[in-house]
């Protein structure tokens with residue numbers, strides 16, 4: 001069945017409703033949903049656990065974007081088979097107190113996710129393997145998978161890789177917007193510290209291979225990226241990164257990086273966050289206010305939770321009073337096209353970054369995902385191609401990481 005909301009959206013898509021193709025127009029929504037339904041639709045990066053720990057957010061209720069972009073009813077509406085909830089911790093100064101804080105925060109997000117899923121087993125379930133994702137889909141449930149964004153909670157303790165694996169985490173994004181003990185970040189204002197992957201980072205990478213944890217190279221510097229490919233025996237993912245040659249941002253991957261990632265068997269999951277899809281208008285009020293805030297909070301390195309909450313409120317009000325001009329699905333799918341032209345259909349997917357800044361003008365939340373499928377169909381991708389993009393490619397990488405375990 002086509003959700004009412006999606007019917008509205010489809011009929012707003014002029015490309016599908018060209019009068020000369022009226023016959024196609026009439027069958028298009030059902031065709032879109034059929035192809036979408038047949039694919040394993042997997043979103044490899046969202047920051048929804050940040051919502052879950054605030055105590056006010058009930059994921060079993062239907063919310064509205066932009067305030068919230070993921071909840072369980074909308075996951076069903078968007079026919080999403082699996083979604084990664086990232087346990088995100090911002091990088092702070094590396095003191096014993098801050099290591100402990102990051103560890104506690106990651107565990108708090110993990111526990112909140114498990115509780116939320118346990119309360120909603122009629123719609124979602126936790127999945128920690130490719131088989132569990134497929135099984136959840138067979139039972140018409142969305143698989144909630146766990147990732148960790150920033151290896152800061154590992155706190156230089158290698159045994160925590162296995163500890164978090166045993167708790168259900170299946171990928172670790174090695175760092176976030178600043179350098180950490182593992183590697184250099186692509187966006188640290190002070191530049192590189194380790195010249196790529198540190199010696200501890202090399203141990204972490206090998207340990208992740210050993211236990212079956214997927215290595216996520218989003219956010220890490222170019223040198224760190226190439227170091228990881230040298231060290232990792234299993235293929236890796238970029239859980240939420242886009243194409244640098246279309247949008248010159250250090251967070252995005254260059255063509256050389258995408259080629260190397262593909263040669264290594266990995267996958268780039270296109271991130272649908274505005275400033276990774278099209279270069280930001282640096283003269284806009286939104287950009288200026290955002291940069292002021294970034295500087296004020298030292299590139300998001302908060303002193304404590306109170307400061308983090310104040311910064312989030314400030315961020316929300318910037319979005320409200322100076323709303324960004326967001327790119328569209330057409331511009332995001334250009335990134336998919338680029339990767340396909342560069343390295344073929346087997347190395348691209350989608351990681352929304354919803355609830356962490358992700359969202360397009362016409363893809364505001366997980367319920368809008370069928371609209372991306374509609375655009376892919378329009379561009380001539382076959383249902384087999386679309387199945388690869390939405391989840392097949394990621395599942396292949398996940399499977400080879402599972403097989404690598406020793």
Ligand SMILES: [Zn+2]
Pocket residue numbers: 149219240356
């Ligand atoms: Zn991120």
